[in-house]
Amino acid sequence: EEDDNFILGRNSFTWTSFAARSHDVMVYVKVFEVNVRYSTRPLKISILNLGTHNESFLVVRLYINGEQVFADVVSLLNTSSLIEIEYDWMPLESGFANITVLVEAIPGETWLIDNHFSTLTEVIDWFIEIDSDADFESQGWPGSGTEEDPYRIENLYMMSLASFSRCIIIEDTSVYFIIQNCTFTGEDIADHSGITMWNVTNGQILNNTxxxxxxxxxxREVFSFVFANNTFKNCWKGFWMEMSLHNDVIQNVFESNDDAIWILRMNFTTFENNTLRFNINGLFIDFRSNETQVRWNTFIDNDQNAVDDGEFISSSKILV
Incomplete structure (x- = not known):
């Protein structure tokens, strides 16, 4: 039977916050898919020494959903060497798993400066797909879908690496919901997006990165939404919306994106108190967008599409 959980993730960090560049260690975490549901799957931790010094007595700890499930000591990791540690994990049939790897140095037995080693926190989640109002309840999201008690998707760290992948996909819904306090990240691969929505009404996207x-x-076809206090950084398109009505984009930060905001045929929309800085293109609104208000935004050092304050407006029907 096919395994429909689709867990696959990797992340890497190189630490250079200490005085010596020679102490560079990279950590990868990968969870492999399996073909049979309910079976264990290998969770592999790879540690690579990219520095010029050998490292000794590194403690590797693995936590799943906040509980330590594994610990090991790497007695010696020579320069340019790679060590791999595997753990057989039985995941839930559905839901989310927070996977954390801590790599620590034992005081007095390491080359690392100040006997202190940074840690890697890596959270790998199943992608979320909702294509009806009923899916919110059947998937167990808290809330009831009313304006007073919306469904809540919150406090997640989601990384999607497979091509043509999205972290969250929501289609054909009209109940009230909130996505808040989440982090979405990828590797600039084709069609990767944090949140994808199509034909949805009554939502709030708040305080996400x-x-x-x-x-x-x-x-596309997004109606009556509030997008507020989100941060978009190093994306190809930070915020792309088309054929949508009655949305508010308020107090968001767009930094170092290719295109911060790109709007096509989006009517009765307010862009207010947003900060757009160090993007290639700041704000683009095509000529088919009507009754749109752009006000009290801050534009700093955006390379293109700038008129005085960095704002590019291609429709004469926009009120500033």
Missing amino acids: FTHCKFGIWG
Whole structure:
């Protein structure tokens, strides 16, 4: 039977915060898919020494959902060497798993400066797909879908690496929901997006971070939404929306994206108190967008599409 959980993730960090560049260690975490549901799957931790010094007595700890499930000591990791540690994990049939790897140095037995080693936190989640109002309840999201008690998707760290992948996909819904306090990240691969929405109504996207995504948020036929206090950084398109009505984009930060905001045929929309800085293109609104207000935004050092304050408006029907 096919395994429909689709867990596959990797992340890497190189630490250079200490005085010596020679102490560079990279950590990867990968969870492999399996073909049979309910079976264990290998969770592999790879540690690579990229520095010029050998490292000794590194403690590797693995936590799943906040509980330590594994610990090991790497007695010696020579320069340019790789060590791999595997753990057989039985995941839940559905839901989310927070996977954390801590790599620590034992005081007095390491080359690392100040006997202190940075840690890697890596959370790998199943992607979320909702294509009806009923899916919110059947998948167990808290809330009831009313304006007073919306469904809540919150406090997740999601990384999607497979091509043509999205972290969250929501289609054909009209109940009230919130996505808040989440982080979405990728590796600039084709069609990767943090949140994808199509034909959805009555939502709030609040206090989320989108980094290294092809699209931070991609939407079509999105109605009566609030997008507030989100951060979009190092994305190809931070916020892309088309054929949508009655949305508010408020107090978001767009930094170092190719295109911060890209709007096509989006009517009765307010862009207010956003900060757009160090993007290639700041704000683009095509001539088919009507009754749109752009006000009290801050534009700093955006390379293109700038008129005085960095704002590019291609429709004469926009009120500033």
